[in-house]
Amino acid sequence: MSGGVDSAVAAARAVDAGHEVVGVHLALSRMPGTLRTGSRGCCTIEDSTDAQRAANIIGIPYYVWDFSERFKLDVVDDFIAEYSAGRTPNPCMRCNEKIKFAALLEKAIDLGFDAVCTGHYATIVTDDQGNRELHRASAWAKDQSYVLGVLTAEQLAHSMFPLGETPSKALVRAEAAERGFSVASKPDSHDICFIPDGDTKGWLGERVGIADGAIIDREGNTVGAHEGAHAYTVGQRRGLNLGVPAPDGRPRFVLEVRPKTNEVVVGPKEALAIAEIAGSRYTWAGLPQQHPEESFDCEVQIRAHADPVPAVARIQPTENGDEFVVTPEIALNGVAPGQTAVIYVGTRVLGQFTIDRTVSAVPVGV
């Protein structure tokens, strides 16, 4: 129970469904802030108290479990390391993968619980053989199946998402108000919970270290300067302050970040188009695809709020083990290594991988 409205209603519904429920708030920082700020939805003393008040009203016991060490190692340090390597990680997915449905779930099962119930908007469908599948929420506008794409069959077997069938957040808020939860009108959280003021660049700059470097074009010519490559993301146009105009005078976009040489590569908008993405760190959300080495039709989604794109996927052997390779029907825009590609078949989440490499739709010089 984060202290937000979704987990409070999820807990209440689990109780209504007849389960024996204990509210658990994850302490993810050893030095929690006191008051809620901005659009962060968790991790302060105020949020912890909000969660406890909801548990009081539901009438369930409530405990704080400390996962701050694991969170720092698996989510915060990973976030810094990924950015340092020029990749764009999704810390919420890492938290689901390593904390909520791993460390928390393992501890819960060891202590005698059967499942972790959360306020995510997604649904679990059980097939005739009892296999569990992860599906989108019935309302796509609130669907959070993307950030749950990292869950495996074993994790899905011990997960519950009571909000997945509710068609809108407004209904959840109305239910929370009806149940008397003080958090019924609490703002949604958007920002990264461990960056208190929402200033990701400034926060990263303090940890990654800032060094001046060059902005170059795809041919390697220096066209500008920057004050730290980590501050740039693929697809970015604003704030480049390039000294040398493009030959054709058209705007340029960040195509690539190279932390080793501290270079930022820019180029025309077309060069952002990505024809293929691939990654070796993949999982199946439930039963794996049969014969995945044969190309199969699917849809790929590369951001939490991006539209899915029809694609063809396959598992391909490489020197360093198997790799998930996806070819979208229409080129993807602004893909950065480190992002997660979630593979859907209809509403079902089939699996996911972390993007290691991309293939541009537009070769250099064209």
Added chain:
Amino acid sequence: MAVYLDHAATTPMLPEAIDAYTRALGTFGNPSSIHSAGQEAKRLLEESRETVATSVGADPIEVVFTSGGTEAINAAIKGLHWARNVGESRPLILAPGGEHHATIDAVEWLVTRQQAEVHWLPLDDDGFVLLDALERELVDNGDRVSLLTSIWVNNEVGSIQPIERMSALAARFGVPFHVDAVAAYGHVPIDLAAVRAASGSTGGAGLVALSVSAHKIGGPVGAGALVLSRRATIEALVHGGGQQRQVRSGTQDVAAAAAFAAAARSAVERMSSEGPRLADLRDRLVDGVRAAVPDAVLNGPTGETRVATNAHFSFPGCEGDSLLFLLDMAGVAVSTGSACQAGIPEPSHVLRAMGRDEDASRGALRMTLGHGSTDSDVDALLAALPSAYAQARKAGHADRAVVPR
């Protein structure tokens, strides 16, 4: 009914304290007012002060009521430090490791914001301050020391510190000594005048201040006292109308003082009978835990130098909060020692100060007895413990970054 083994956190209010509280709430008047209603309130307030003073071997004028132990400790540490630095420079505060956070954080604030320095004195394996280390500090730095402060009974592991000998050292070097007696109150005899006399404390040196809290002895939360020798020199923490020797301004809480006094009277009266009874019960608890979990390690001393009500164990391979959760589900309330505001159990800094490793500090559980504790409470704990321990051990250190093998 749930079994309560966390009397050191707070203990149920005694019926006589509730009775005194509710009766006093029905009386009316500001004790500082001159009219009859004020005088009536003042009469009850001063009767209460006399009773509390008797319970700690002090004169009534030496009892300064506060909002509780934390305020008393802050007032003593900051007030003595400030007073010792008027026109002088005595930046150094001496305190043992493993103090309560009220002390640690007050001292650290003086260090961070007010150019104070602190030397934390080492503890031995049982949690006792090393007196030769204290003496060495006083020999080396005595003229730079603003005050010595120490807990009397450690709130986690129950060690009873050698307060009289510490007071004698402080007196010898002209240093004022404050004692956090919150966990000692009601469990060991406290006598300000006797300690001062026995330790050669004169004027503002040696034992000059004690902090106590009402809710640890069956009084209400929100009431405590700074017991301040009439010879002490102190700066006020709270300024205002000049009540209570101008040490602690603010309209005085007559009802809280009356309830505090009722609890103090009972606690002192019962100490000679309750002490041995609870010590026997505690020994049964300790033996039972050892029999149920042979790996469990008792932290702190045994015998006369341990407070009668305290048992504190490290359970290897377990997180204390897992054990606490499982025991709570089984209807037995215990503690992991200290919890911060967010309810996050911290690895015990007391055990770390005693030289225990992190594993022992993480798997720590404190069980504390009080009035009303019975054999059946201990039986319930011992019945629930083996399966809780087995299950908590299975969960192990799932929430740790590095899983010990």
